[in-house]
Amino acid sequence: xxxxxxxxxxxxxxxxxxxIAGTIFITIMGIAVVAFLTHKKLxxxxxxxxxxxxxxxxxxxxxxIVASLMLFRGAIDAGMIWLQQSLSVGVSxxxxxxxxxxxxxxxxxxxxxxxxxxxxxxxxxxLILPLQIGSRxxxxxxxxxxxxxxxxxxxxxxxxxxxxxxEFAATGWLALPPLSELQFSxxxxxxxxxxxxxxxxxxxxxxxxxxxxxxxxxRAPGMTLMKMPMFVWTSLCSMVLVVxxxxxxxxxxxxxxxxxxxxxxFFTTSFGGNPMxxxxxxxxxxxxxxxxxxxxxxxxYSEIVATFSQKRLSGYGSVVAGSIGITLLALLVxxxxxxxxxxxxxxxxxxxxxxMFITVPTAALVFNWLATMYKGRIRxxxxxxxxxxxxxxxxxxxxxxxxxxIPGVDFQVHNTLYLVAHFHTMIIGGALFxxxxxxxxxxxxxxxxxxxxxxxxxAFWCWIIGFFASFVPLYILGFMGATRRLDHYEASTxxxxxxxxxxxxxIIIACGALFQVLQIIVSIKQRKQNIDKTGDPWNGRTxxxxxxxPPPVYNFAIIPKVTERDQFWADKASKQTAxxxxxxxxxxxxxxxxxxxxxxxxxxxxxxxxxxxxxxIVGLLGAISCVIIRSFDEDTEYVIPADEVAKMEAERxxxxx
Amino acid sequence: xxxxxxxAAIILPAVLLFFLLFLLAGHSNWSLLNPKGxxxxxxxxxxxxxxSLMLIVVVPVFILLFTFAFKYREGNKAKYAPNxxxxxxxxxxxxxxxxxxxxxxxxxxxxxxxxLDPFKPLISNVKPITIQVVSLPWKWLFIYPEQNIATVNFVxxxxxxxxxxxxxxxxxxxxxxxxxxGGQMYAMAxxxxxxxxMASAPGSFAGSAAEISGQGFSGMKFTAKAxxxxxxxxxxxxxxxxxxxxxxxxxxxxxxxxxxxxxxFYSSTDKNLYNNIIMKYMMPTQGIQ
Numbered sequence: 001x002x003x004x005x006x007x008x009x010x011x012x013x014x015x016x017x018x019x020i021a022g023t024i025f026i027t028i029m030g031i032a033v034v035a036f037l038t039h040k041k042l043x044x045x046x047x048x049x050x051x052x053x054x055x056x057x058x059x060x061x062x063x064x065i066v067a068s069l070m071l072f073r074g075a076i077d078a079g080m081i082w083l084q085q086s087l088s089v090g091v092s093x094x095x096x097x098x099x100x101x102x103x104x105x106x107x108x109x110x111x112x113x114x115x116x117x118x119x120x121x122x123x124x125x126x127l128i129l130p131l132q133i134g135s136r137x138x139x140x141x142x143x144x145x146x147x148x149x150x151x152x153x154x155x156x157x158x159x160x161x162x163x164x165x166x167e168f169a170a171t172g173w174l175a176l177p178p179l180s181e182l183q184f185s186x187x188x189x190x191x192x193x194x195x196x197x198x199x200x201x202x203x204x205x206x207x208x209x210x211x212x213x214x215x216x217x218x219r220a221p222g223m224t225l226m227k228m229p230m231f232v233w234t235s236l237c238s239m240v241l242v243v244x245x246x247x248x249x250x251x252x253x254x255x256x257x258x259x260x261x262x263x264x265x266f267f268t269t270s271f272g273g274n275p276m277x278x279x280x281x282x283x284x285x286x287x288x289x290x291x292x293x294x295x296x297x298x299x300x301y302s303e304i305v306a307t308f309s310q311k312r313l314s315g316y317g318s319v320v321a322g323s324i325g326i327t328l329l330a331l332l333v334x335x336x337x338x339x340x341x342x343x344x345x346x347x348x349x350x351x352x353x354x355x356m357f358i359t360v361p362t363a364a365l366v367f368n369w370l371a372t373m374y375k376g377r378i379r380x381x382x383x384x385x386x387x388x389x390x391x392x393x394x395x396x397x398x399x400x401x402x403x404x405x406i407p408g409v410d411f412q413v414h415n416t417l418y419l420v421a422h423f424h425t426m427i428i429g430g431a432l433f434x435x436x437x438x439x440x441x442x443x444x445x446x447x448x449x450x451x452x453x454x455x456x457x458x459a460f461w462c463w464i465i466g467f468f469a470s471f472v473p474l475y476i477l478g479f480m481g482a483t484r485r486l487d488h489y490e491a492s493t494x495x496x497x498x499x500x501x502x503x504x505x506x507i508i509i510a511c512g513a514l515f516q517v518l519q520i521i522v523s524i525k526q527r528k529q530n531i532d533k534t535g536d537p538w539n540g541r542t543x544x545x546x547x548x549x550p551p552p553v554y555n556f557a558i559i560p561k562v563t564e565r566d567q568f569w570a571d572k573a574s575k576q577t578a579x580x581x582x583x584x585x586x587x588x589x590x591x592x593x594x595x596x597x598x599x600x601x602x603x604x605x606x607x608x609x610x611x612x613x614x615x616x617i618v619g620l621l622g623a624i625s626c627v628i629i630r631s632f633d634e635d636t637e638y639v640i641p642a643d644e645v646a647k648m649e650a651e652r653x654x655x656x657x
Numbered sequence: 658x659x660x661x662x663x664x665a666a667i668i669l670p671a672v673l674l675f676f677l678l679f680l681l682a683g684h685s686n687w688s689l690l691n692p693k694g695x696x697x698x699x700x701x702x703x704x705x706x707x708x709s710l711m712l713i714v715v716v717p718v719f720i721l722l723f724t725f726a727f728k729y730r731e732g733n734k735a736k737y738a739p740n741x742x743x744x745x746x747x748x749x750x751x752x753x754x755x756x757x758x759x760x761x762x763x764x765x766x767x768x769x770x771x772x773l774d775p776f777k778p779l780i781s782n783v784k785p786i787t788i789q790v791v792s793l794p795w796k797w798l799f800i801y802p803e804q805n806i807a808t809v810n811f812v813x814x815x816x817x818x819x820x821x822x823x824x825x826x827x828x829x830x831x832x833x834x835x836x837x838x839g840g841q842m843y844a845m846a847x848x849x850x851x852x853x854x855m856a857s858a859p860g861s862f863a864g865s866a867a868e869i870s871g872q873g874f875s876g877m878k879f880t881a882k883a884x885x886x887x888x889x890x891x892x893x894x895x896x897x898x899x900x901x902x903x904x905x906x907x908x909x910x911x912x913x914x915x916x917x918x919x920x921x922f923y924s925s926t927d928k929n930l931y932n933n934i935i936m937k938y939m940m941p942t943q944g945i946q
Contacts, residue, residue: 098872098916172869178846179829184871269846270938275830276845309729311739318748340832340841342776342850349770353763363755364748366718371747373725375738380730391722399711406766408703408773411840412689415832415867481688481836483867486875493863494686 006612007188012164018100022162052590054141055553059148060126061446064439066155067119070111073159075513077108082503090491101487102170103189107158109173110193114200115155117293117427120435122151122204124296125211125235127446128438131544131551132229134220134560137588139213142630145594147207153602154200161192165609169193172485174282175256177267177275182260188609191260195605198253201246202601208242211235220543222562226320229542230306230313233320234299237327241288241295244331249285252278261608276341283334291330293427295323297434298365301387304437305369307538308384309376312566315368322368325361329354339407340414348407355405362398366391381538382456386437389464390429397425400475418478421471428467436463436516444537448549449527455519462512470505473498533656541566548652554585554640557649582645586637593633597626688836688863693883694856696773696839703769710758775842776851778821785819785853788812789931792824792831792844792866794914795873800931806896807903807930809911810879811920815889816859822852827912827934831874832867835881841867847938849931856883873916880920899924905945912945 014020088094167189171180180190215236255266265273306313335351400422404410444450536545546568564570604619692698789800799812824844834841842852866877903923
């Protein structure tokens with residue numbers, strides 16, 4: 001090992017077909033982007049207006065763009081998994097090696113959870129939460145840009161192995177030891193896994209703290225907890241979970257790092273190490289994490305069903321209680337991920353029953369959504385389509401899940417494709433559909449024009465049909481005894497036709513995704529026709545619809561006073577217009593320190609992967625210095641004078657009529 | 658009209674798809690629904706009971722969802738009550754229905770979990786047989802301490818006799834599974850877990866490794882064969898008659914990584930092999946690498 005380069009040698013350069021292909025793809029895309037930006041002279045604009053921005057609306061859009069790119073990346077993995085499983089039967093060994101196959105599903109899982117679902121949600125939180133609580137900003141603008149850049153650093157990390165190292169973890173998405181220990185995974189794959197999760201996880205934790213404080217401290221006057229929109233409530237629940245569980249993830253991965261980096265024995269099989277400890281710890285993060293993803297989606301659905309039924313949400317108190325109940329129960333069920341690890345019947349039964357009890361608050365939510373539709377006047381725009389599709393899909397997936405809450409049943413379906421189908425039903429049919437619904441719903445707020453409905457509907461139908469075609473075969477395969485993560489199986493099992501059907505489903509889903517891309521392109525081209533001059537295209541109920549689309553940098557020229565739960569709906573009914581008295585507005589300045597801090601942390605992670613001690617020290621000191629510099633900077637705000645605000649508001653009025 | 662088409666568009670393809678898949682799958686291949694032993698049988702029954710109970714809630718949800726979506730769509734001009742509030746009684750009912758069903762399921766859960774505890778020996782008049790299982794990279798080693806023989810990727814035992822599997826691993830963690838006989842149990846290094854199964858009739862059942870344990874794990878398949886008592890005795894004798902003992906040197910060779918191993922049979926083995934494999938992770942053990 002050299003002092004200068006650690007374990008990094010020329011052998012780390014790409015030499016297998018997939019790393020070469022990945023590197024070439026990354027290089028071409030990189031060159032194309034750089035050439036475009038240079039040609040159009042957009043560098044300065046990009047840096048000043050976007051990359052260093054502390055405006056949550058811009059940060060939100062950047063999150064969503066990165067998450068979309070990662071969705072593309074994760075989807076390619078899904079396609080590769082399917083192709084191998086359709087081909088590799090009997091005498092054929094498919095087109096990739098077992099080890100490569102294992103790297104692909106590991107990356108697929110991590111990317112879809114950490115960089116797609118979490119990324120989209122962080123985007124929606126940034127875009128919408130401050131607007132819904134009548135705030136001009138988040139509590140900690142610097143933390144917000146730092147969170148974004150840590151997320152992006154993690155996203156780069158998860159792809160970096162293409163260029164240097166040539167392997168990702170081949171362990172499954174949670175890198176369970178002892179398989180992830182040096183003894184069984186000596187390469188840098190697991191280290192890349194460790195640092196991509198550790199860095200993006202830090203970003204998530206900081207984001208969780210930021211939005212928790214934002215919701216608790218920055219609501220418009222009069223907005224008591226029980227007057228908050230449902231999306232704010234469920235996001236608050238989600239944040240409570242984030243700050244409770246992400247420290248567990250960080251600590252667990254840190255202990256694994258010590259095992260791998262320093263030769264310690266926390267989770268090895270020998271010298272007193274115990275892999276079961278890791279499994280228990282990682283799932284006490286991992287199960288609540290599912291609810292971190294799904295709770296905000298519940299909130300989105302609650303907003304959408306009320307808006308498009310043109311009716312107040314049924315049983316608000318009940319829905320809030322249900323969300324809190326889910327939050328608490330979410331922390332008490334993690335052991336159901338390892339009923340088969342040999343805990344006694346008392347322990348298994350306790351966690352099994354807790355798992356099933358999550359159904360009760362969830363059912364209360366579903367019933368109240370249905371009650372909201374009852375005697376409503378439902379307008380079927382695409383967000384509402386996604387909602388109906390969600391209830392259908394999610395209820396089935398929930399049933400599949402409760403079934404696994406019975407340990408006796410779990411023993412039979414654990415680690416099978418039934419389980420794989422179940423969690424895809426929850427994450428795609430629950431969280432991802434919610435994200436798509438939310439993006440369609442709030443798109444006009446963020447951009448000022450609505451999305452093309454027809455293409456959106458095509459996308460919806462492709463997704464839902466493709467979803468069932470893809471995952472019903474997996475449920476059946478589970479019943480046929482097919483375990484997950486198989487790179488090869490025998491022809492006599494009779495599984496191949498079902499894998500092929502699943503692949504057809506995947507192609508249909510891909511068409512759906514294609515329609516979504518088309519939808520964005522067409523909508524941008526037709527933005528003049530679809531312009532939203534009112535700021536309220538759906539006849540909305542909550543405060544974000546009270547301001548113009550896209551909102552001015554300060555969101556609210558005058559901070560609203562809240563007296564009602566659906567404040568904007570009530571305002572529209574009473575037709576009162578508040579007196580327009582403007583005041584000076586303080587806004588955070590942009591800062592590049594978030595990028596620099598994250599850059600140093602990235603260097604630190606990179607150095608830890610390759611055991612380059614000096615670079616790790618540089619990275620760590622650099623990151624700490626950046627934060628110290630920021631904390632001594634007292635010039636972090638600028639003022640928009642009252643008459644400037646008045647002028648901007650008047651300009652807007654004349655533009656929109 | 659539009660909504661009607663929509664409902665048809667969801668339900669029709671779904672029904673067709675299920676039908677098609679049933680045809681494709683061929684019912685006999687559904688190992689979880691074709692149990693061949695009492696444990697798997699009870700586990701299958703649990704699934705059926707669980708699904709039936711949940712359908713009590715799920716079916717009405719679907720009916721209400723599509724009825725409301727159809728009836729209260731904007732074009733239909735059904736009754737519109739934008740400010741309707743629901744009574745507390747209504748909310749209590751919403752919470753009570755699932756609570757009752759889950760309480761019933763909870764009782765079933767508690768009872769069945771204790772009944773089906775994999776560590777619990779099966780009650781039977783027949784003397785059980787003990788088989789020690791070691792997960793190796795990437796094959797299963799079966800040790801018969803009473804018969805003093807060992808096998809790889811093949812396990813045979815008498816029918817209607819309780820089989821006490823003791824499980825450990827001499828590598829990464831794994832999960833031992835014979836779907837038609839009953840659920841899984843993890844095999845972990847330095848530990849011994851237990852799994853009690855029984856076959857009701859003679860037959861060959863597929864067995865697999867359900868937890869990823871490295872490159873070759875998908876080839877870690879074995880056959881579990883249940884036979885009559887006399888067939889079992891003569892099979893044991895035939896294995897004992899081979900001149901292929903499993904000494905330490907052979908074991909160490911076997912424990913080295915290799916994929917897709919064919920079944921192998923060992924005429925004798927060290928009585929303490931299983932314990933030594935476990936103890937290796939506690940303290941240095943003689944001979945085992």
